Amino acid sequence: MPVRCLSRHRYQFVVYPGIGTKFASLDDAYNFYNLYSWEIGFGVRYAKCRLNVHRQKCMQEIACGCAGKPVKENTKTIRCGCPALIRLLRSEDRGWYICEHRESHNHPLSNTCGEKMHWQSHRHIDQYTKELVKQLQENNVSLGKVYSIIGSFFGSSDQIPFTKRSLRTLCGKISQEQSDNDAMKTMDVDDDSMMKTLMWTSGRSMDQYICFGDILTFDTTYRTNLYDMPFGLFVGVNNHFQSIIMGGMLMRDEKVESFKWVFAEFMRLIGGKDRHPKTILTDQVRSMELAIAEILPNTKHRWCKWHVLKKAKESLGALYGKRSEFRSDFHRVVDMMCSEEEFETSWAEMVAKHGLQKQPYLTQIYEGRAKWAKPYFRDVFCCPMHLFVKQYEKLQFDRASEESYQEKRTSLSGVVLRANLPIERHASKVYTRAMFDQFGLALFDSGNYMLEELEQRRLYVVRHMHHEVRDRWCKSVYSVQVDLRNERLNCECCFSQHAGMPCCHQLKVPAYLVMKRWTRDARDMLPPHLKMYQRDQARPRAVTYRHSNLSLTALEIVKMADSNVDAYELAMSEMVKVRAKLEP
Structure with a gap:
């Protein structure tokens, strides 16, 4: 009723809570006063109330968001004792009417739309949008993508009737609800x-x-x-x-x-x-x-290499001390990515050098070398997990907060280029910071190799320039093949298949391999019906009122049709007819 009478009122504002204005419910009165507060430039909240002898509410105050006094001094609260409010009383027909309206404020009012949207009462998100956000959250869609998807329903992001901060708050509540039941x-x-x-x-x-x-x-x-x-x-x-x-x-x-x-x-x-x-x-x-x-x-x-090294320390005792020569030789053989022949040759030289041919533990792990030594599963993806098992023993900090820090470090912090090459600048944009550090080491190491092209754009050979200073068992020449059909490079060292990042030999060839799981967009994997919103897909842009209106109407139909089987069948049959008529 108050909204119907807007065209006949005598006040200077479009919405004005005059004394005697009637409402069917408290929610209607709150929404009406909230519209008025938007026009003026403040927010509202429920304040004092009073119950009658039957323990039913008979009086309710809706006050300015700045009403009330701060609980303590020197605080960031916006409460400053603002007197503005409306007082509602219960009418005989079980409705409500305004019996008092205080208009004056003791604080500056918000003038721009952006300022007004940050008031708590103006961060309203309708039920259909909340359900859409919940579905996107369940499909692991990031906050930025959720905001972009909602923007497509309203025409563009700047036409969304709530802030990204309020959307973040809603996503936090949804995540909390899900976390309570997702274990x-x-x-x-x-x-x-x-x-x-x-x-x-x-x-x-x-x-x-x-x-x-x-x-x-x-x-x-x-x-x-x-x-x-x-x-x-x-x-x-x-x-x-x-x-x-x-x-x-x-x-x-x-x-x-x-x-x-x-x-x-x-x-x-x-x-x-x-x-x-x-x-x-x-x-x-x-x-x-x-x-x-x-x-x-x-x-x-x-087998996890960390467990092998841990048992080596237990079995070899002082021989495996921090400063022992055997320890450094042992780690060089274990850690280097080489061929099976190089591994067996280097192992034989190591045990002969230290006189350990009959050492029981070394004999045991050598017999099972195919289970833990990298040369025997070079073509199997196996990033250095032993580092993380060792880290996990400590459990000294919250992994979730550390991951958030790394995300911030990747998105905001700068990078130090080692060679200032175009390939390095491109890698700094696609890789995470931790992965870019590893890439930088491989790029630096690639400077030790010379490239020779055997078949044009198909087969290359890289040679180490200082092979004379390397161990005799270390290979110095590697071939790199270009797989044009699958658009990738295959090096005989198999480091890229093993670690998921290009090796120093591949980086000499004018193309290189980027594995998505190490990039900033590693989590950018959406269900098939949301693929259009991935960063590597062209994002649809909706700039018309028709698109926004159709989207909201469709969501409302989905909500109503999901209530029972009859409504579902009716909605589906009608939508099939409409789609048949709209098809060109």
Whole structure:
């Protein structure tokens, strides 16, 4: 009723809460006063109320957002005791009417639209937009993309009737609601209903697995102090070279059947039942190896090099001291990416030099070298996960906050170029900072090689310029082939397949390989129906009122049609008819 009478009122404002104005409900009165506050330049909130003898509300004040006094001095609050308000009383017909209106304010009023939108009462987001935001959040769409998608419904981003800050607040609330219920867990019990194994993961881990589930490490060397049960963690690595938790488990024993249940349940919980990791790194447990071979047949299973080095320290004692010559020789052989022939030659020279041909531990790990030495699985993607397992032992800081810092560092901080080459400047724009540091080392190392073209744009050879100062077993010549069909380079060192980044030999060729999982857009993977909003896709631009109006109407129809089966069938049949008429 108040809105219908706007054309007949005598006030200078489009909306004015005059004394005696009637409303059907408190919500109508709040919305009406909020419209008035928008026009004037302030925000509103519910204030004092009074109940009658029947414990029903009979008086309600709606005050300026600056009403009330601050709780303490020297604070950032906007409350300054503003007297502006309207007082509503209950009418006989169960409605409400204004009995008092105070117009004066004791603070500056907002003049621009941008200022007004930051008042709490003017950050309203309608229900349909909230549901759209919730769906986008569930599909792991970033805040910036959510704002852009909503902007396409309203014509453009500058026409969205709320701020990005309010959208961020809404996304935070949605994330909190989801986090309260997204923890997924399952357990295996024995015949006496006693717990044998407990497994858990979270919604965030499921989202992380989509982007970074290509390589995992699973470690059960930790044990809880209270129950002395093996505690296992599935850990991955993100595009900032940081360890990320995919899931955890507690188990009573380390038998084959227990590990089979662990891996099968992890794949089910994480949503990767048909999307197994490419590589999984574990410690040397035979029962785990058998379980992986049966449950994850398409996954390459290797031993984590960190566990090999850890046991070397335990088994070799003083021989493996910090300043020992053997330690430096051992690490050079273990860490260098070389061929199988180079590895075996360098290993033989090392054990002969130090007289360790019959050392039991070295003999044992050499026999199992195909499981942990890089030359024997050069073509298997396997970034240096041993670094992250070692980091994970410390658990000294919150991984989520550190990841946020790396995101900020990647997006805002500058980079130091080593050679100021075009290829280096391009890499600084696409790689994360941590990955760019690794790229810089490879680019610097590429300066040691000379390039020779054997077949035009197809086959190249790179030669090390200082091969005489290298170890005799180190290879100095590498061939690089250009795969024109798949648009990639193949080097015989296989470092790019192993680590996911171009090797120093490929960087000599006038093209190079960028793996998306190490780039800033590693998480830019949207469902098929949202692919158009990816950064590598052309984004549709909606600048017409027709687009915005059609989008909002369609959302309203979806909301109503989803209420029951009859409404759904009616809406679908009518939309099929409309689509048939609109098709050219």
